[in-house]
Amino acid sequence: MLHLFKWPYGQRQEVEDLSFLETDVHSHLVPGVDDGADRVEESLELVRSLVQLGFKSLITTPHVRADYYPNSRDAILDSFERLLRAVEKARLGVELFCAAEYYVDAHFEKLLDKEPLLTFPGDYVLLELSSITPPLNLYEILFRIQSKGYRPIIAHPERYVYLLEAFEEVHRLKDNGCLLQLNLLSPSGYYGKQIRKGALRLLKAGMIDLLGTDLHHMRHLDALDKMLRSPLQSRWLRKQVFLNKELTQASDRR
Numbered sequence: 001m002l003h004l005f006k007w008p009y010g011q012r013q014e015v016e017d018l019s020f021l022e023t024d025v026h027s028h029l030v031p032g033v034d035d036g037a038d039r040v041e042e043s044l045e046l047v048r049s050l051v052q053l054g055f056k057s058l059i060t061t062p063h064v065r066a067d068y069y070p071n072s073r074d075a076i077l078d079s080f081e082r083l084l085r086a087v088e089k090a091r092l093g094v095e096l097f098c099a100a101e102y103y104v105d106a107h108f109e110k111l112l113d114k115e116p117l118l119t120f121p122g123d124y125v126l127l128e129l130s131s132i133t134p135p136l137n138l139y140e141i142l143f144r145i146q147s148k149g150y151r152p153i154i155a156h157p158e159r160y161v162y163l164l165e166a167f168e169e170v171h172r173l174k175d176n177g178c179l180l181q182l183n184l185l186s187p188s189g190y191y192g193k194q195i196r197k198g199a200l201r202l203l204k205a206g207m208i209d210l211l212g213t214d215l216h217h218m219r220h221l222d223a224l225d226k227m228l229r230s231p232l233q234s235r236w237l238r239k240q241v242f243l244n245k246e247l248t249q250a251s252d253r254r
């Protein structure tokens with residue numbers, strides 16, 4: 001069981017890189033399966049840069065969604081194996097785990113019944129929701145996910161305007177057993193003002209459990225670097241403790 005505690009607001013904890021998180025829980029590093037890295041060389045460059053940012057473990061999460069990325073579990077794992085071999089050969093000293101970012105649609109519901117999902121250590125499943133409307137049967141799906149022994153994590157809730165407009169739904173998600181994962185770049189305004197505002201509101205309300213880079217390409221890394229170099233943009237990182245490292249500390253699963 002994970003335990004969350006938070007630093008009192010105002011107490012300073014210096015952050016120069018992202019090593020305090022130890023584990024990144026959201027990225028698109030598996031070559032050639034989604035809109036992240038295309039070739040294994042690109043993947044390797046992204047992994048190397050994440051290591052330079054201070055990460056010791058990376059849980060990478062390729063998209064799985066029927067319309068754009070109908071990736072099968074086997075296709076993802078085959079491609080992940082190529083990345084793993086390249087990372088081992090390059091001796092980067094980082095631990096890699098392969099999960100997925102499942103878009104909640106009818107295809108996901110079929111997968112849930114059909115095959116084991118690609119999970120984080122500890123059977124956590126990363127879920128992406130529509131950015132326009134919530135799935136009508138979201139709570140029924142969350143119940144089914146948990147009945148099968150998985151633990152849901154909602155990816156970047158700051159992007160779902162309908163959630164932020166009805167903030168009690170954020171509490172409802174947490175009351176229904178979900179962890180919430182914020183994108184590190186959201187509070188900087190990288191994805192726009194509205195998402196920035198949502199991110200800051202979620203942080204201030206103490207709703208965020210995990211941080212992820214959601215890294216797709218080098219432009220994201222440049223933006224992360226820029227954020228870390230700006231005390232104004234990165235000060236929120238110093239005000240709370242997140243659960244990232246606990247996800248990989250208790251397990252040696254891949």
Ligand SMILES: [Fe+2]
Pocket residue numbers: 026027028101214
């Ligand atoms: Fe993502």
